[in-house]
Amino acid sequence: MVVLLIKEEKITYVEDIAQGIESAPGALVGLFSGRNVGKQVVVVARENTHTLKQSKMGEEINNKQVILNNYVKTSVKESDMSLRTSKIQLKIPSGCDGAVLVKNLYLSCDPYMLSRMKKLEGHYTASFTPDSPISGYGVSKILDSSHPNFKTGELVWGSTGWEEYSLIKDPSLLFKVHDKDLPLSYYTGILGMTGMTAYVGLFELCSPKKGETVYVSAASGAVGQIVGQFAKTAGCYVVGSAGSKEKVDLLKKKFGFDEAFNYKEEQDYNAALKRYFPDGIDIYFENVGGKMLEAVLNNMRLHGRIAVCGMISQYSLEQPECVHNLSNLITKRIRMEGFIIGDHYHLYPKFLEMVVPLIKEGKITCVEDIAEGIESAPGALVGLFSGRNVGKQVVVVARE
Amino acid sequence: MVVLLIKEEKITYVEDIAQGIESAPGALVGLFSGRNVGKQVVVVARENTHTLKQSKMGEEINNKQVILNNYVKTSVKESDMSLRTSKIQLKIPSGCDGAVLVKNLYLSCDPYMLSRMKKLEGHYTASFTPDSPISGYGVSKILDSSHPNFKTGELVWGSTGWEEYSLIKDPSLLFKVHDKDLPLSYYTGILGMTGMTAYVGLFELCSPKKGETVYVSAASGAVGQIVGQFAKTAGCYVVGSAGSKEKVDLLKKKFGFDEAFNYKEEQDYNAALKRYFPDGIDIYFENVGGKMLEAVLNNMRLHGRIAVCGMISQYSLEQPECVHNLSNLITKRIRMEGFIIGDHYHLYPKFLEMVVPLIKEGKITCVEDIAEGIESAPGALVGLFSGRNVGKQVVVVARE
Structure with a gap:
């Protein structure tokens, strides 16, 4: 494990990072048994490790997805989800205006997602659909856009699919990542x-x-x-x-x-x-x-x-x-x-005005507690599920 | 029973009036079994039926009081209270500055009083003291005053004792009755x-x-x-x-x-x-x-x-x-x-500005449902305790 101290340490922020779309079900389940310490994040891809060659744009490629097998009743187990590889064309289909196609970089595990896994009526968010990929908050890069507000290459955070690539038909819940001086993963956490x-x-x-x-x-x-x-x-x-x-x-x-x-x-x-x-x-x-x-x-x-x-x-x-x-x-x-x-995202600019200076001036110091390298991933992952490691199971495969 | 319709009847207000200090324990108990309909009020005295002759001022006279026998545990029974006659001198004792001596006209029965009958610590109001008269909201007439804001003869509402006469050493919870066009008993209810x-x-x-x-x-x-x-x-x-x-x-x-x-x-x-x-x-x-x-x-x-x-x-x-x-x-x-x-009495003037015109313009009509005469008092009182009368047990001995 490597503790990466960023800036001064007056106030710390811990992210619990699981690496790879494969670790997503376990990371989500871990939330409910308290295995995580701090904000649970799934890294789907670090930006520069999967940089798409221009030639790939428009191609049909594999897209690993986290699928909800069936509605859950009370608690969630890993077996309630499964990994599926489907195909996606890296181009917005013709006639699909106002959409963006994104590559997902980080996914955020949040407790509210459990209620979306249940068959609830009248809930504030719709239930997920069984046999389909689930969705949540994430940080993503725009690969293609037919929406006037988003351009190819821009980084965004907000609602996206739990999959490697997502076609987001309604990007109204995406916010732009304006401040690239701060770690991108913060947009699943303190900046999100x-x-x-x-x-x-x-x-x-x-x-x-x-x-x-x-x-x-x-x-x-x-x-x-x-x-x-x-x-x-x-x-x-x-x-x-x-x-x-x-x-x-x-x-x-x-x-x-x-x-x-x-x-x-x-x-x-x-x-x-x-x-x-x-x-x-x-x-x-x-x-x-x-x-x-x-x-x-x-x-x-x-x-x-x-x-x-x-x-x-x-x-x-x-x-x-x-x-x-x-x-x-x-x-x-x-x-x-x-x-x-x-209900409160209209306050986001006001919030950033407060929090970004606090982070930059070292008044809020952010710490990520990270296990480095793909080699450490299996052990870190097992530890997360068995509860031996009280959390902090963070694996980084590659830096952006 | 006589229904006294005051003004138009677009909005009505029911007071459940029990006559005489003797009926106070039963009226209070009735609140918790739902026997009352509307605001439970105890009439201790109608102003002009007990007008004090000037010669009485300063005399020591009888003062009937409602005594809490002992702390109650859960519900309250009539036997938890008793009537006691003590003596009171109708004059503020010398050296007792800032006080008022009042004759109580109406007493208000309110649910919160039950908690004051229990031995509670850290509650928002102090518990009553066993073997002493209880207190609550009421409408009273000032008989004597050593407080610069109150004069003999003025009508007030607020915190007073459950007794015929009270020496109120801290009249900060007394409000003046400004508008005598409206029934005085309303100050235990809609105007209080x-x-x-x-x-x-x-x-x-x-x-x-x-x-x-x-x-x-x-x-x-x-x-x-x-x-x-x-x-x-x-x-x-x-x-x-x-x-x-x-x-x-x-x-x-x-x-x-x-x-x-x-x-x-x-x-x-x-x-x-x-x-x-x-x-x-x-x-x-x-x-x-x-x-x-x-x-x-x-x-x-x-x-x-x-x-x-x-x-x-x-x-x-x-x-x-x-x-x-x-x-x-x-x-x-x-x-x-x-x-x-x-916590909110600073809003009382704003409240009166709204509610008094509504009452006077007939937009809020107030109804008192009254059984007339001392003769009807025993039956009305028994009915209140047995629950045969669904409430509305109101007895008036005399008009002001």
Whole structure:
């Protein structure tokens, strides 16, 4: 493993990178058992290792895809997905206006994808279609375009297919990568949906004030680690919880959390929160739901705010855990608000204005924890699935 | 029973009036079994029936008080309270600056009082003290004042004791009754804390827009009936639920709700809400909690808002019911906010500006449903406790 320290280390950001489209199912599954540390990313291709020769444009070539075999009921297993090689012509078909054809470079593994693997009606995103490739966020390069806003060679991030190449008929969910000084993979994380989620949940919904107390659950996860660092820049006291000693160490030593604890070692979440927040919690960034939410409600301060980003502890349960103590909302005048980042992309420029300087000035330092070389890939991959490595399974086959 | 129709009847407001300090414990208990219809008020004295002769001022006289015998555990029974007659001197003691001595005219029974009867720590209001008179909202007349803002003879509403006369050492929670054109008892209801609660929860927290759908639980209760009428003035489609056919009729015929249903006759709250809100609920004014909240969450629309005013179905349970489906907050981007009216009294002038003209112009018509005369008091009182009369137990001994 190689730790690549980029810039100063005042605030760190960990990406958990799995290499190759073949590792995508396992990486996604790992999210739900907590094997990843930080933002789980799948590298489909590093840009310059698969540079397309001009002669290939227009050719029909192989396109490896991650297929959903069938709807999942509760949790997801690797066997719910399979790899398939189909063919794709590297040219936008005639008559297909307003589309882009992209080569996918990085794919992002996100918890919300589990709900798309279920047959849900009335959900905020449509279910995936069995026997078809799934989709998600990614970073891609435009190979061909019939859309006036996109040109061949441009780099974009946004909604794309889990496959090597995608024909995107509606590129309205693609954003341009403007700042190439920063690692491209950041656009699956801190500069993309993940960072935006942390930003909107913390700043737009919870308006942290200097000296307030902030609790982040699933704090070593992709969003949680950024939330904690953002809250520190706002002058808050920040405590996170995570599921292993390694993750807890990471929160305190790398991400600058004031305190952190391993929730798996706590018999009584209530008591744990009282220990770290003797005067209560002003802001809770909710990632897990269930029993933890119940304990948090008991420990909130008057006029507390809860941004409900996710409830990952609940997604794989047949019957979700329940919360008995919502009357705390009244007695403590708590505001609890769920959000979906898709509603807030109009804030993306405002977000970049804040976050890019923070990263460049070293006020937010980003760390990728990477295992180098294709040779290390099999072991790293196995480790991710067996849970022996607490996460951080990152393999890079080649640099851009 | 005499129905006193005041002004036009476009919007109605029902007060459930129990006469005499002796009826106070039963009236309060009745709240929790749903025996009352509308705002429960206790008339301690009508102003002109107990006019104090000048000679009485300064005398020591009898003062009947409602005493809390001991902390209650779950629900409240009449035997948890008792009547006691103590003595009070009708003059502010020397050295007691900034105080007022009042004669209480009306007392308001409010659900939040149950929590004050329990031994709770960290609650938003202090617990009552056993073996002492309880307190609550009321309408009172100033008999003596050592406070520069209050003069003898003025009428006020706000926090006072459950007794005939109170020495209020801190009158900061007293508001002057400015508009004597309207019935004085309204200041325990639509012009007091109850109306303010409806106003803040609906308008300040939920910002109703024309054409939106509003659901009110415990809709025939003091706050619920006003919420529904306010929502109608905002051009919303309004549905309420209540616990008897009579209350349901009242909602539709008197309060102008578009629809109403008896929740006790519904096997499946989910199905009931789907029937009345085929396209979902934009705004929920939460008064009950538990299973109803769970069903509401399943039926909310995107970007729905929930004002959490009370959870009366939960207050008397050993173990509150639980809510399994809070993940709806995320998928539907719901904002759920608890509030305590005490935080919002700076809005009282703004509220009066809105509500007084509505009442005077007949756009909100107020109805009091009254049993006349001291002779009818015993029967009315018994009916209230046995639940034979679905509520509306109102007795007036004398007019002001």
